[in-house]
Amino acid sequence: MNGPSPTETYPMKGFPQVCFIKNTISNPQIVIGDYTYYDDPNGSENFERNVLYLYPFMGDKLIIGKFCAIACDVKFIMNGANHKLNCISTYPFSIFGNGWERVMPKIEELPFKGDTVIGNDVWIGYDSLIMPGVNIGDGAIVAARSVVVNDVAPYTIVGGNPAKSIKARFPEETIKMLLDVKWWDWDIEKITRNLEIITSANPIVLLNAK
Numbered sequence: 704m705n706g707p708s709p710t711e712t713y714p715m716k717g718f719p720q721v722c723f724i725k726n727t728i729s730n731p732q733i734v735i736g737d738y739t740y741y742d743d744p745n746g747s748e749n750f751e752r753n754v755l756y757l758y759p760f761m762g763d764k765l766i767i768g769k770f771c772a773i774a775c776d777v778k779f780i781m782n783g784a785n786h787k788l789n790c791i792s793t794y795p796f797s798i799f800g801n802g803w804e805r806v807m808p809k810i811e812e813l814p815f816k817g818d819t820v821i822g823n824d825v826w827i828g829y830d831s832l833i834m835p836g837v838n839i840g841d842g843a844i845v846a847a848r849s850v851v852v853n854d855v856a857p858y859t860i861v862g863g864n865p866a867k868s869i870k871a872r873f874p875e876e877t878i879k880m881l882l883d884v885k886w887w888d889w890d891i892e893k894i895t896r897n898l899e900i901i902t903s904a905n906p907i908v909l910l911n912a913k
Contacts, residue, residue, distance in 0.1 A: 705895040709737040712748060722747040724773075732757055736769035736823065736887075743775045756783035760810065763835070768823035769887045774847070776830040784835065785814040822857065823887040841882060842872065857882055877906050884909050 707714035712726045720742060725735040727748040741750045754765055755778060763782045767773075786793040787808050797807035816836025821827070825839055828847035839845065839855040846862030846869070855861050858872040858881065871878065886894065886901055886909060894901065897912045 705891045707738075709891075714740070720744045720747055722750075724748075724750040727751075730754070730757065732759070732762075732764045734764060734766045736767060736771070738769055739767055739771040739773070741773045741777075745775075753777060754779045755781060757781040758783035761813075761815070763815070764818045765821075766818055767821040768825065768841070770824045771821060772826045774827060774829040774831070777827050777833070778831075779819055779833045780835055781819065782813075782815050782817075782835045787812055788814060823885075841885075841887075842878075844872070873906060880910065881906055886912075 707723075709723060710726060712722050713719045714723055715721050721740050723737075724739060724741045724747075725737060727750060728735055730751055733751065733754060741747050743750075750773075753776070757763070757765065758781075761781070761783045765779055765781065786795055796803040797805075819833060819836060820838045821833075822839055822841035822843065824842050825844070827833070827839075827845045828849065830847060831845050831849045831851065833839070833845075834850070834852045837851050837854060839851065840857030840859065842858035843855045844860045845851060845855070845866065846860065848864070849862050849866040850864040851861065852865045855866070856868070856871075858878045860869040860872060861867060862869055873881070886897070889897075893912070897909070900908045900912055
């Protein structure tokens with residue numbers, strides 16, 4: 704066998720708390736890689752409810768790579784949450800109509816920080832909040848209840864509010880090697896053959912994986 708099927712919504716039989724969320728997404732602005740899972744005892748298949756203010760007129764996307772682990776209550780704030788910042792008031796008068804729509808801002812007048820991109824093999828801890836336009840690199844770890852407002856380098860552990868770097872997971876040369884190897888892009892047969900290496904504490908051995 705070569706592991707669970709990436710097309711299974713609930714890969715752990717009898718345990719719907721965990722689901723491969725690629726199979727539950729309907730919004731085309733959310734892109735999820737194979738084997739990325741969301742863990743939530745209150746409806747893991749409803750991950751989209753945690754992606755907030757994702758409006759078609761803004762055109763931004765949430766992109767999450769393969770083999771990511773997303774804990775319960777992680778939230779993603781998207782660009783649609785932003786108000787104009789260069790005015791006397793930030794109150795969104797225009798959305799209430801009744802004559803106030805005359806001050807509707809143009810899209811280009813609203814803050815826009817681009818797509819939110821989560822790399823591969825990223826672990827995002829319980830109740831964390833990811834702000835618009837953030838890029839979290841491959842292999843990174845976000846500690847529980849963090850508020851991520853800036854980009855996170857690959858294979859870096861961050862935590863806090865605002866989240867700050869705690870430490871790199873590996874030496875710089877090892878991180879470069881892991882980013883070159885990209886084990887998550889191997890075919891699933893090769894990944895399965897090399898699970899003992901992938902789950903070991905010796906990344907260099909990946910270079911000899913067959």
